[in-house]
Amino acid sequence: MSQTVTPELRAWIVAQATAGFAPDAVLRAMVEAGWTEAVALDALEHTLSEHLAQRAPAQPVSQPPRRRASAPADGAASFAPALPQPDLRGAPRLLDAGDREVAVLASLRRPQLVVFGNLLAPEECEALVAAARPRMSRSLTVETQTGGEALNADRTSQGMFFRRGETELIARIEARIARLLHWPVSHGEGLQVLQYRPGAEYKPHYDYFDPREPGTAKITQRGGQRVATLVIYLNEPVRGGGTTFPDVGLEVAPQRGNAVFFAYDRPHPATQTLHGGAPVLEGEKWVATKWLREREFT
Ligand code: PD2
Ligand code: ZN
Numbered sequence: 001m002s003q004t005v006t007p008e009l010r011a012w013i014v015a016q017a018t019a020g021f022a023p024d025a026v027l028r029a030m031v032e033a034g035w036t037e038a039v040a041l042d043a044l045e046h047t048l049s050e051h052l053a054q055r056a057p058a059q060p061v062s063q064p065p066r067r068r069a070s071a072p073a074d075g076a077a078s079f080a081p082a083l084p085q086p087d088l089r090g091a092p093r094l095l096d097a098g099d100r101e102v103a104v105l106a107s108l109r110r111p112q113l114v115v116f117g118n119l120l121a122p123e124e125c126e127a128l129v130a131a132a133r134p135r136m137s138r139s140l141t142v143e144t145q146t147g148g149e150a151l152n153a154d155r156t157s158q159g160m161f162f163r164r165g166e167t168e169l170i171a172r173i174e175a176r177i178a179r180l181l182h183w184p185v186s187h188g189e190g191l192q193v194l195q196y197r198p199g200a201e202y203k204p205h206y207d208y209f210d211p212r213e214p215g216t217a218k219i220t221q222r223g224g225q226r227v228a229t230l231v232i233y234l235n236e237p238v239r240g241g242g243t244t245f246p247d248v249g250l251e252v253a254p255q256r257g258n259a260v261f262f263a264y265d266r267p268h269p270a271t272q273t274l275h276g277g278a279p280v281l282e283g284e285k286w287v288a289t290k291w292l293r294e295r296e297f298t
Contacts, residue, residue, distance in 0.1 A: 084183035084228040097180040111272040113262040120257045125234040132193035135160040154203035157194040189291045196285040202277035208267035223297030228263035230290040240281030247272040
């Protein structure tokens, strides 16, 4: 079913906001009335930002709790997005990441996602695997119930974390990512390396911390929420091991040196950033994941 945002719906949204209803309550009402959440969210955002632009600044209207996802329209030097993202204005095929040109292989608006080519050189991938290999142990996931870490049956990979800036190689890669995504090195978690053996997988999940879980307040004291993920492929399994996005039926093939980036402007399924690591069917899979936080991560 196609859903059209009519002038009547826009007027209703503005009336709700003016009456002081929180955007989340308006969104809930729309979903209960049969609107697809993503369509409702888009309608809400566009209607309210249009409406705000027409109002005097002294008259506040509540806005959806989202970060500004698009960049200002002026020159490249002033590109300072409110979320990590590459500068895709002008549809470039290659992006300047400081010490390397990175290819834009594919992009999607929702989820906000970009597939990069040539982010790491083959030698950098090999060096990362070699440095990580002796330090691998069964992957833990952050436990939002308690704020601690625990073994998770949905994640059968092995993993380790590098400290930020731990070696020259790590610092170089972090600086490149910061330049590519216009997000400071200080706002990133340490690079995590994962190894999947045949049969290993990472079942679909969100990378943000669920605000409804009791441990989330503690976890987000350091750097706030996660706002984006970059999964870098360090090798190529023979079969299987793609990164899947079930909400949109997308699977990104693991190709050494390439990466998939996705951002989430709020910790909510409407971002459509549900994703997983499909089971490795033959061979091994190695990836490095960089999670970006909204503030400095200390
Ligand atoms: O290895 C992957 O493809 C993958 C899939 C889902 C990695 C992550 N999530 C992650 O590191 O968060
Ligand atoms: Zn993930």
